[in-house]
Amino acid sequence: MALRNALMAALLEGEASGYDLAKGFDATVANFWTATPQQLYRELERMEADGLVAARVVEQERRPNKRLFSLTEAGREAVRAYTSEPPGRPAVVRDELLVKVQCADVGDIEAVRTAVAERMEWATAKLARYERIRQRLLAGRSEEAYFAETDRIGPYLTLLRGMSFERENLQWGDLALRRLAQRAERHTQQSE
Numbered sequence: 702m703a704l705r706n707a708l709m710a711a712l713l714e715g716e717a718s719g720y721d722l723a724k725g726f727d728a729t730v731a732n733f734w735t736a737t738p739q740q741l742y743r744e745l746e747r748m749e750a751d752g753l754v755a756a757r758v759v760e761q762e763r764r765p766n767k768r769l770f771s772l773t774e775a776g777r778e779a780v781r782a783y784t785s786e787p788p789g790r791p792a793v794v795r796d797e798l799l800v801k802v803q804c805a806d807v808g809d810i811e812a813v814r815t816a817v818a819e820r821m822e823w824a825t826a827k828l829a830r831y832e833r834i835r836q837r838l839l840a841g842r843s844e845e846a847y848f849a850e851t852d853r854i855g856p857y858l859t860l861l862r863g864m865s866f867e868r869e870n871l872q873w874g875d876l877a878l879r880r881l882a883q884r885a886e887r888h889t890q891q892s893e
Contacts (some may be wrong), residue, residue, distance in 0.1 A: 821874035
């Protein structure tokens with residue numbers, strides 16, 4: 702999937718500046734796509750050159766002027782075309798923490814346990830942030846009412862996937878910490 706598609710998905714929420722997109726990426730598509738602000742700005746420029754987004758300049762006092770981007774009809778057509786294509790292969794996991802866990806038996810088990818615990822803290826924080834977004838989207842409604850009343854269900858469905866992913870990270874982390882503690886204890890007993 703190209704960054705372009707993720708940006709178009711974010712712009713479905715409405716007009717935004719590059720800064721707003723970079724900041725808001727966390728609240729819209731970060732549970733399935735990440736990018737640096739520099740990557741976002743470069744891609745927005747290419748998208749504008751390709752006619753997928755239009756930009757307008759907003760003059761500001763005491764701050765530099767900002768450009769607000771919105772999808773053009775060509776951009777909306779690109780979204781329609783993109784969604785009609787079959788998805789590519791599922792993403793592969795490339796996670797340095799998993800490499801460290803793979804090496805734990807001959808490495809520093811305590812350092813690996815610390816890394817797993819830190820990952821769990823990160824997952825807990827992300828899950829809390831996603832829950833705040835979920836509550837904001839629901840605005841006091843049940844999920845059924847939300848789905849019946851809202852114009853767009855995609856952001857909520859992808860948010861649920863992100864929440865599920867972080868819950869799985871916590872479940873796996875708990876298991877990994879218990880097993881690594883058992884292994885560390887076993888190594889301690891063997892070295893005595």
